Amino acid sequence: MIFASPMLAWAAIGAAFIPIILHLLLRRPRITPWGSNYLLQIAFAKIQRRRRFEKWLLLALRILAISLVGLAAAGPFSKSWNTEGQLKERWIIIDDGATSAEITTGGLNVLEELKSEIVQSIQGQKIGDRFALVLSSIPARILLEPTSSLELVAQAISRVAVKEVPSDIPAALELAFPNQENKANVRQVEVWSGFRRGAANLEQPLPSVLKNSSDQVTLITTKPRQSQPINQTFLKCFATRSAGELEEKNKHVVKAKVGREGFLEQATNQVLFQNTKNEIVATSDVRWNTNSTESEFEVKVQLAGGEQQGIQATLQEDAQPLDNKIFVTLDSTDNPKVTILGRKSLEQGVENLPASSWIMRAIESTGMGVQETDAETISIRPPTLSDTIILTRPDLVDQAGWSWLQNYAKNGGTLIITPATESTQQNWAADVERLLQVPIRSQIEIKTGEYRLSKKQPRGGPLSLLGPELDVLCEPIHIQKYLPLETTDAAAQSALLFENGNPMVCWAKPKNGNGIIVVVGVSPVLSWSDLPVKPLMVPFFQELIRGGRLLASEQQEIQTGSIVSLGSMAAGGVFIPPPQSGAATIELDQNGQSQSRVLVPGLWTLQTKSNRTQTFAVNLSPTAASIQPITNAALQSWFGTIKAIQFQDEEQTNKTPTAWSVTDPSVSGTIFLIALLCALFESILSRRGSPRHTAQLTKVGA
Incomplete structure (x- = not known):
């Protein structure tokens, strides 16, 4: 028996000597024989032996009562120092995630070596020991419920193979640790892993809920591999x-x-x-x-x-x-198809050319297919085959037209919007955030004055391919009018800036969409700026189309082990795995999300309800596959937030009481109850051996 407070236990043992000392010091005086009590001594001799036994029994009960009360208060444990011979329930967590594919110097991967070591560790276990297997690859799952059949355990281990997904050791621990219903069960939880950087995310703490049942668990792990291969x-x-x-x-x-x-x-x-x-x-x-x-x-x-x-x-x-x-x-489409939504004008003078004419001149020389359509007819005859739509007359679009444009951008199209040239009040701008579901906001009032572009422009977004050349092209631009823009969160970014830092061009992906929306704060006409006659004009719109199309076709990063979420364009569709991958087709709900995870990398195909198809690349995260080593101390610190760990090679030689003992309040209660019974019996025996009261003796004599 071991205790939470050993000093209190020793104090209880010391207190047990108090009745012995009192028994030795407070002995009855010797009786002097005299004639009148001779007959009494003859009668007393008959009961002397019985009284002697009662005195020793009283002494033993007093010692037990005092010592047991002290031992109960010292916090006894439910396990003994020596656990040999006791049955175990071992929950074995096997890391079958991507890092376990690492090839060792022996030619096997890490998982194969771990499997061999696990099988060896269960050989020679006592009959009745129970084993459970948990796999840590996403999603973590119980492979085998507790069983005492070593043959069944060995067969299950032999079938484990490396999965091309990250490891989720925290989730595996939650499965292996006892829950509230089984909290009384004591378990030995073992984590078998190479513990590379990809297997254990040391920056992410383990779930604090594990600490609630850590007292019922002995946690043993393998040591991290320290080699650093090329x-x-x-x-x-x-x-x-x-x-x-x-x-x-x-x-x-x-x-x-x-x-x-x-x-x-x-x-x-x-x-x-x-x-x-x-x-x-x-x-x-x-x-x-x-x-x-x-x-x-x-x-x-x-x-x-x-x-x-x-x-x-x-x-x-x-x-x-x-x-x-x-x-x-x-995307293997030869050339993007561009539609300009404006309104044709009969004006022939350069000063009066509409924005749609300037934009068409800028992009016609690239070989792109371009057409112009009246913006007011978009809800009646939408340009469904266009890769890019440039809206130069947003003031002419009705509610149905805005709804169509929103869906167009969500489904992968590129939408570029410029202010309406002739309007002093850009009423559409006040609702652009709501109409298109993008974090871009604008005022309706046009600002006038003399403005210049910044000498240092952003390097991201649709104009990123221009590189440092963009700074040079922006320098000679003079602007007299512009529509103030602002981004409302980090999902929207600026692609072109004024000298004062305000954005001239903002872009973002629509909410739950795959396309891109670009809002330009300056209309490309001479009454607003000299942009149409400057060298920036042609590359500006060419790269807005090309870079915007590239960003629109750039799919969200899908990694193995993740849930598929493709937005409204994929509502009710299916996600089809690569041929011969062995993976199952994944169904998508009305939000374009899946209930199951993607477990195989490759080129997956989205098939929508309208039978349109699109290819998506699914890859294993480089972080999840990292085989950079971590230190023993770092691993101990990570696990230490819930339970101190013991390494496998120390388990046989370092069986300390704290490694195999679990506190149990019922033990303290049992010991205290025994002490109470000892005190009760001592009280009864003491009462029997005490002299009668004088009143009682007088009554008897009468």
Whole structure:
């Protein structure tokens, strides 16, 4: 028996000596024999032996009563120092997430080595010991409920394989720790993992709810692997130019970013780019300088025209094979189709040309298909086949037209809006945030004066491809009128700024949508600015179309282990896995969301209710596959917020009481009850041995 307060237990044992001392010091005086009590002594001798037994029993009861009360207050534990021979219930958490695919020096992956060690650890266990298996890959789940069949456990372990998803050890611990109904059950929870950076997110604390049942748990883990093998990882891969923007038809410029860790030496590695038919469409070399950890490169990829396609980029295999590939989708439409929503004018003078005419002149030379339609007819004859819509007369659009434009942008279209040239009151601007569901707000009053553009422009957004050239092109621009714009949250950004820092161009994706909406604060006519006759005019609208289309076709990042959420465009559709992947088709609800998770990387296909299809790239997060080592101390600190851990190699040699003992209030109550019974019996025996009162003796004599 061990105690929460050992000093109090020793004090109780010391207090038990008090009755013994009193018994020795307070002995009855010797009786002097005399003639009259001779006959009494003869009678007393008959009961002397019985009285002696009662005195020793009283002494024992007094010692027990005092010592047991003290021991109960000392907080006894329900386990003993030696747990050998006791049956166990072991909950074994197996990390089958992406980091367990790491190849070790023996040629096996980490998971295979862990499985072998687990099987060895359960061999020779006592008959009746129970085992449960929990898998930590997303979603964490119980593989095997507690059982005493070693054969069944071994078979279940042999079927475990690495999943290309992140690990979720916190969720696995919640499954393995006893719940409120089973809180009285004592468990040994074991976490078997290589504990690389991708397996344990040390920045995210473990759920505090685990602490509520940690007293009933012994927590044992494997030690983190400390080696740092050479490994390369795809960090990013995306298209920087779409088809039709290059001189070579149906080619895309794809930019890739690769990171590496381990021994940093000068080296060259090859990257292969394959289409959906596994045909190599491009190759590139990654050249590493000594001590460099990241490398970027561009490659031209040839694809068939006329439809959306995807590619897979692959690095040569290394210590972590799962982060050597990445999937990318590319739009193969030859040229974007542009519709300008304005109102045709008969004015021929340069000073009176409408905005739609200036914009058409700017983009016609690129070979893009462009047409002009009256903005007032959009709700009657919507330009459904357009990739980009430029709205120069928003004052003519009715409520039905705004609803159509909102859905157009949500479903992947690019919408560019400029102020109405002739209107001094831009009434549409007050409701643009509500009408289009974008975090962009505007005033209805036009500001007039002399304004210049900033000498340092943002590098993100649809104009990002202009790079430093944008600063030079903005310098000679003079503006006399503009519509004040502002962004209402971080989802909207500025693409062009005035000298005072106010935005001239804002852009954002609509809520729950995949397209892009660009609001320009200056109408491209000479009465507003000299932009139409400056060198910026042509690249400005060309890049708004190209960059906007690129951002609109840029899909949200879908990672394995996540829930699919594609917005209203995917409402009621299905998400179809890559062929021969073995994954199941995922159904989407009316919000375009799934109930199940995507568990396989690759090129997935969205099929909408209208039978339109779109390809999406699903990739394993580089962070989830990271095999960077973590220290023992860092792991102990992470687990320490809920329970101190014990490492596997210390478990056999360091069986301390705190590792195998669990406090139990019922033990204290039982000991206290025994002490109370001892005190009760002592009181009864003391009463029997006490002399009668004088009154009682007088009554008897009479």
